[in-house]
Amino acid sequence: MLPPLGDRPQPARAAQSWLFVASQAVVFTCLGLLQTASERYALPLLVMMHVGIALFISTQRSLRRVCPDVRRLVRATHVLMVLYLSLIHISEPTRPY
Secondary structure, three states: OOOOHHHOOOHHHHHHHHHHHHHHHHHHHHHHHHOOOOHHHHHHHHHHHHHHHHHHHHHHHHHHHHOOOHHHHHHHHHHHHHHHHHHHHHHOOOOOO
8 A cells, every 4th residue: 555645755855864864875885985985096086984974964954845744863862973983993903003
């Protein structure tokens, strides 16, 4: 049985949702790869990570206009990011500069 017409996802909302998920995937993937990447690949990965962050922020703002429930997802992503970055900070050996 199909849901009522008002409950169907709108095409713009679905596209923005996929961009939102893709931006998170880019950020977390680049963070993970930065841990093992050589110096040669560090700068491109860093640039890609920041592009993902910019995409995350822009899609978050546009999704808030269409779907107010996105705040829960954003909060969950921020919690995951804090946990992941703190884990990296704890597990990474200190390097003398």
